[in-house]
Amino acid sequence: MNQEKEQQEHRRADFASKKGEVVLRKHEYDGIQEFDQKLPNWWLLTFYGAIVFYLIYWFVYYQAGLIKTDQQAVTEIMAEIQEKRADALEKTLDSLSDKILVHEWATDASIVAEGEALYMKQCFACHGPNLDAPNKLGLSLVDGEWKYGDKPKEIFKLINEGSPADSKGMAPTGAKMVPWGGTYSPKQIAQLVAFIISKNPKDFAKF
Ligand code: HEC
CATH class of the missing domain: 1.10.760.10 (Cytochrome c-like domain)
Structure with a gap:
């Protein structure tokens, strides 16, 4: 029964967001309610951008060793x-x-x-x-x-x-x-x- 209600709720939210309306989730705690909306693209860009940056950084520094890390540079200088x-x-x-x-x-x-x-x-x-x-x-x-x-x-x-x-x-x-x-x-x-x-x-x- 509860599940069915939830599904209805989702459909309602879908419909509302298609019409450009602000959708609030049904629950409420201490008067605080939660939006049920897609995150803005600029935010998603920084989020996915950070993941891509991390992958490139990890590959360049730690897998391929294309650029020396500060630690490697210091170790080399110390050895010299x-x-x-x-x-x-x-x-x-x-x-x-x-x-x-x-x-x-x-x-x-x-x-x-x-x-x-x-x-x-x-x-x-x-x-x-x-x-x-x-x-x-x-x-x-x-x-x-x-x-x-x-x-x-x-x-x-x-x-x-x-x-x-x-x-x-x-x-x-x-x-x-x-x-x-x-x-x-x-x-x-x-x-x-x-x-x-x-x-x-x-x-x-x-x-
Ligand atoms: C923090 C205290 C301290 C400083 C500063 C210090 N020493 Fe010593 N030194 C000692 C100690 C303690 C011993 C004895 C070590 C042992 O018995 O293994 C010793 C032993 C020596 C000995 C051997 C002495 C013997 O009778 O065989 C020489 C030589 C010596 N020090 C030279 C120096 C020189 C030169 C410097 C400065 C660059 C210096 N020390 C700075 C504490 C110090």
Whole structure:
């Protein structure tokens, strides 16, 4: 019975809309009634247009790969930067030896001054202005002890890569030092090493 009524209603609506009349649906909630009309073409155009746009976008970016997504572009640029960094690191390490660091870099006042300027920017907060780590946030760099090796290149490696971490990213004992390779270029790290050596002439005389 109800179904029949509904069908009648539909026929009525069809008829009315053909005559250009506004059709209201029969139900009403809290005084709110609903139109029963075809959506305007401009609206349908934006709706179907959005679907078509989505299909083209999806195909071009994600299926055919005709245009790089921002993410792909960034990943490529990052890979390039990484490669350049690795090249620079290799060149710097090849050109440096423990001997050169101790007897040429650490004795060159301008290199040491550059290293000191970098140290005062990023390192002194934990290692102290006099390198003796008074606040214990870092290790003393003037106590004659070198936890991860006393060779200048080992110190270079430590500053570049940070102290070794366990599987949870923590240092095996106490605090870990973060890697500075992303902040400083290999040359700058060598300058930092030269500065540290210059403050420990006795430790490094043997090289
Ligand atoms: C947030 C604090 C912090 C900052 C900033 C910091 N370090 Fe460290 N550093 C540490 C900690 C902690 C250790 C000890 C790590 C360990 O035991 O694994 C350490 C260890 C070291 C060591 C090894 C010392 C030794 O006795 O073996 C060197 C060298 C060093 N840092 C150099 C630097 C340089 C150069 C900078 C600046 C570019 C720097 N640190 C910035 C916290 C810091």
